[in-house]
Amino acid sequence: MRFAFSDEQLAMRDAVRSFLENECPPKVVRDAWTNDTGRSGLWPRLGEMGVLGVLAPEECGGLGGDFRDLVLLLEESGRAALPEPIVEHAAVAVPLLEGDRAPAAAAGGVTITVAPPSGLLPYGADADLVLVGDAFLEPRALSLRPHESVDGSRRPLAMTTPPNSISHAVTEQAALGVAAQLIGLTDRMLTMTVDYAKERHQFGVPIGSFQAVKHHLANVALALEFARPLVYRAAWSMAHGDNARFVHVGMAKARASEAALLAARAALQVHGALGYTTEYDLHLWMKRAWALAASWGDAAWHGDQVGRAILDGETTPEEQ
Amino acid sequence: MRFAFSDEQLAMRDAVRSFLENECPPKVVRDAWTNDTGRSGLWPRLGEMGVLGVLAPEECGGLGGDFRDLVLLLEESGRAALPEPIVEHAAVAVPLLEGDRAPAAAAGGVTITVAPPSGLLPYGADADLVLVGDAFLEPRALSLRPHESVDGSRRPLAMTTPPNSISHAVTEQAALGVAAQLIGLTDRMLTMTVDYAKERHQFGVPIGSFQAVKHHLANVALALEFARPLVYRAAWSMAHGDNARFVHVGMAKARASEAALLAARAALQVHGALGYTTEYDLHLWMKRAWALAASWGDAAWHGDQVGRAILDGETTPEEQ
Amino acid sequence: MDLTFTEPEEAFRAEARSWLEANVPRPALPSGDTREGFALHKEWERALFDAGWAVVSWPQEYGGRDASLMEWLIFEEEYYRAGAPQRVTQNGIFLLAPTLFELGTKEQQDRILRKMASGEETWCQGWSEPNAGSDLAGISSRAARDDANDGWRLSGQKTWTTRGAFCDRMFGLFRSDPEAERHRGLTYFLVDLHAEGVTVRPVERLDGDEGFAEVFLEDVFVPDRDVLGAVHEGWRVAMATTGSERGLTLRSPGRFLAAAERLVDLYRAHADDADPTVRDAVLRAWVDADAYRWQTFWTVTRLMDGGRTGPEASLVKIFWSELDVRLHETALRLLGPRAELVDGDDAVWMKGWQFSLSGPIYAGTNEIQRNVVAERVLGLPRR
């Protein structure tokens, strides 16, 4: 039993973190709400860094890695609130690609999104391909209706007829990828709020010195501390092909979703009116968290999956 | 719309409160854990005061009142943690009695307990009669097994065969009576804890000056403030014969149970180790609250009743 | 105790219901927290006023109908049941008016109240400042005496003034005695936002509406007649009234009863794929709203018997604001992955969710409110 990442995995994590700190500051996230694509413009460079091709075989220009190599990078994409369909593309689509599409996808030459059961395609307007069931289709082959999301970067397109069957593998990889992003979002919202609570003074003292504020933030730290290992454990189960991976992914997504929603609530409450304006950056993270907590199965849906396994002894996930 | 008690009702409440403050101090509750009967010895005097006969017709020596006249008195019995089957006797049995049993019951000459669906008869060992379904039976006519309760005064007797059908009226009157007691218990636990938090010093200040302690107790006050009117409203619905009274009783018992359990948790947490010993009085109230919150339908059971009415449009309570 | 409504109460309800059914705009107006929407809401307020429904609990001379508090509650229930528009006049009617009734001069009452009720003059509040949020006594905006013109000169900045970008006038506290500190030396002013020296900058709220504004004041003249209450006594003036005489609160049970009913409808529409825990959450929201209703009838009966509301108001603010958050959170759970959409019919829930999140923050954060409950209701030491 050794529950830690390798030095290589941590080094890659650090590289991606500093890349995103420099190239994807809040301004980039904010601009994605109003630009043409809803995206960061960093896609090709993420390809160059190998982030998009982690799960692609080396002969396709990928790293030939598994979810252990990817999970920390997706967590970083959440920390930065990177406005890209990176989970759909790198965690779901890339490993399923064949032929010359794989190298292009690994390099960031194309962008692929994935149809969830709701039929709402995140970043669909700017995607080259859409994975529907087990088929990669071009957007123009689909009947799509544009929608606005509370997260201005996501620009979901609604399929007139959502996919009728989605493989367990797709659901698991997408849900775990989103769970990793939610961990990163939670961590960032906690940090932002701690920093604010140290600076903001009321009644002559920093608001962070009030016990109620301390306990709000301690509760977020608690949720994060015990959700994060579930996400990493699920990453190993995916890599290892564990039969119970749907249960492990379910626990991970459920707890990561709850942690992120709690963090958003606490962050807003501690920030007060300032956090309630779109001029301040918090809302960009908060709204991403709201959207992702409900996507690819919310806490209740995954809790139901886990319950069927733990309480009823089911050994396979429910059909969607 | 006039939601207030009459001067007579308040005067009777005050009389009962001061009677119990004088005659049923914590020592009496504590002694009931170890004496022969589990009871206070105040039964005949409660009869004299008219408390037991509130719902009995005047020609039977009762007050010919309704649940509006009784609810505050039951709340007081909870505040004092009175160790008596007063809900079973005064709220359920007395109004059903006929013949010469009624005057005796109203006067406190006999003690009647009631068989709940669980078949556990509170204070059964010292009861003269047991209401089983719609029949008043003598204990020796039943096959009973003695049990110990976490509340040392209750001394439940378990029926080998619990009653197979209990009328809605009995369930509603018992559940509402217990809800009223839970309100009194909650109020008393809150008061005890506020008093302690003012006196107990740590770190050079009263612990009641810590924001975490303040918020624990504010949350109890909140639960109590919004549960109590539901109990009084249900009392009116019972008196008025409102068709939805099972819904109103359900809301009352659910919220009163939750308030009492919350109060017990907060009270113990604020008292700390002191509250964790049986030498201190808190546990007498806490354990009564645990027992009553689960009796005659816990919060979830009544919530289910309410849900069937509000969400599914059912107009009658579920058969037990 | 009699929990049936009297015949006059039932008649009042019936009259309100039929007028609302006939007059509530369909389709619903756009948000009143946008410039266009605000204008449309002012028309609606005018219609309410002309029909005598704008301020039912006020005296007739100011456009009311001398309704009892119980009738006011009934009107609120009917108003939200009918899905009528938000009240863009509410901050004047519910926050300023009670103070005017209690401490204003007859001249001020005659000059201000009818125009406030009709929406001819709309009011926003100017409490918060960049460094005075929860800690209102941190106010630093100044009022300098201008004897020559029998008035005052106000300078400083107010923030988070709801609909400040669209309103005509603002009420707020300013530091009239530079020597005094904290709660002392403040004066309660009524400020014309069209006056010289006032600059208003709209601020975008979480939901994208410009529902907030920053108000910058530079040497703005305010005549003595627009001082409310005694000079330097502004804090006492602002805190004096509970408003319990003519309307309890901005957030009476009616709005939550209506929202809970809509939530139950939403649940029924999604019942097949709703998990059991969300069913429980729906029910809790409904019971919360009903509990708030009965706690309010209980309180109002006491008030009509001559009682006063005190710090218990903090319990009420905590309860409705957290009930509102849970209620909308539950709606979003029912909508699942479609909850993120801010276009289409269901988008009202995401908008309502974001609005609900302001409840535990404004008018004293719920952390402060819990302190108030602990200290002033339960009597725990202030420290």
Add this chain to the structure above:
Amino acid sequence: MDLTFTEPEEAFRAEARSWLEANVPRPALPSGDTREGFALHKEWERALFDAGWAVVSWPQEYGGRDASLMEWLIFEEEYYRAGAPQRVTQNGIFLLAPTLFELGTKEQQDRILRKMASGEETWCQGWSEPNAGSDLAGISSRAARDDANDGWRLSGQKTWTTRGAFCDRMFGLFRSDPEAERHRGLTYFLVDLHAEGVTVRPVERLDGDEGFAEVFLEDVFVPDRDVLGAVHEGWRVAMATTGSERGLTLRSPGRFLAAAERLVDLYRAHADDADPTVRDAVLRAWVDADAYRWQTFWTVTRLMDGGRTGPEASLVKIFWSELDVRLHETALRLLGPRAELVDGDDAVWMKGWQFSLSGPIYAGTNEIQRNVVAERVLGLPRR
């Protein structure tokens, strides 16, 4: 990252499991927090010690088997999975021993550790005093120098000493420098409870067991060799060790994993009449226990790589103590009106519930622990 257990780890688990299956007393022993039960538990501790299972992570010379932290976790899982008795030696093994290993003299280690591990000498802690609960620095029990006899004379009162009525020895802090205040001038003493001047009064706990005691000391002589660490440095000594070298905590995941499995069994037995919200609560308790397990493997891997545990320990204490409360609360909900019974098979849940309620209180209330998390993990200002 490899989340499979190694062959040596699996072999260790198998050995522990088979020994426990063969030796765990059936039926279960009476509570070790009663005089009779305590004696029986001491016999069990002796058997554990003789088989080398009492202190697996200790060096062999003191009765351990030099097991790794990971193996210690595996042993804990197997121990509770087997339904083995409570550890009446735990306060010595988990609270005093790590300090002895880190700061005790070789003489003290040789004299004390084996007898502690075998249960021949049982230890209780003497931290709390009537006016020093959460605020440990409020300690007022005194230690006066007795040069004539090369030792100290202790006087004062200790309270809430778990199993103090049955134990042989007590470790605790006493004020050796009457001039110094708060955390200064305290010394860490090892006290013989059979010595002259010691009076022990049993105190009945919530569940009726005499699991607590008050210890009164009147001029009790303690030789210099029973001072642990430096004189006047007791606070530093008591806080010095995290205990992470030889066992993380009194409450490793194993106990909660086993309790969660029993809860699932109870749920299955009541599934027909269990409402959906309680099903969710059962699942949450199970997932909580599993989350604690993986968070612990995560931490232990870091420790085995040479890391240290710090204030994060407060997060762990909050988590397991509140998980334990929720878990037992859920069991009582499943039992419904029969939960109140304290006789019969299901009574273990009511007893466990009452025991769980001490978790958020002792060893630093969870309110204090949340302050520690906020201040020392997140870096918020102390004030």
